[in-house]
Amino acid sequence: MRGRTGPVVAVAACLLAAGAAAGAAGWQDRGSPAPAPPAPAPGSPAAPAAHRPGQPLRPLGYSRPVQVTVGAIGVRARIIPLGENPDGTVAVPPLSEPSLVSWFDAGPTPGQPGPAALFGHVDTAATGPAVFFRLGDLRPGDTVRVTRADHQVAVFRVYRIATFAKDAFPTRLVYGPTAGPQLRLITCGGPFDAAAGSYLDNVVAFARMTGTRRPGRPA
Helix, strand or coil, X not given: CCCCCCCCCCCCCCCCCCCCCCCCCCHHHCCCCCCCCCCCCCCCCCCCCCCCCXXXXXXXXXXXXXXXXXXXXXXEEEEXXXXXXXXXXXXXXXXXXXXXEEEECCCCCXXXXXXXXXXXXXXXXXXXXXXXXXXHHCCCCCEEEEEECCCCEEEEEEEEEEEEEHHHXXXXXXXXXXXXXXXXXXXXXXXEECCCCEEEEEEEEEEEEEEEECCCCCC
């Protein structure tokens, strides 16, 4: 289904069985851990006030995303569309292609109203750091650009980065309806459970669209 703007369903469990690879240990057990988002300051709001441009921000229509660029963490990656696994969890790129990012194609496309969701691996046992290894390094104000098949670039600004336990994932907070076009970048994080072969947490970057541009034009 194209352009659904309601909350994504059946994804509260392990959204990303990703950073874990086959074998007894993840790459982090042998190398430096992935950056973790900073803890929020006491009394700080969950998110800043809504974006208020000089003119109303017009949402885009449906168009498949093809590339995501996050300059602050050195990401420039191809996006592939994926849906749900048979068990209802979100499908993610194969571990054999750790540089790919996937878009949940049953939800909004980046630029449509609602939260579009992009998923990437944090690392793999075979290759080490993967595409979203530095997702926890993002900070409010960082820019994310998503190039779409219609050649428009949806520009988003990060406003929150958080870590959530997979067994208490806030589905509605992450995937619930939003007032305008937003974006979620999601990977694994936290401690690695060698017995289960997966990480215990998810790292989520929240961003809202601030404008659009054509490829090759200054931001």
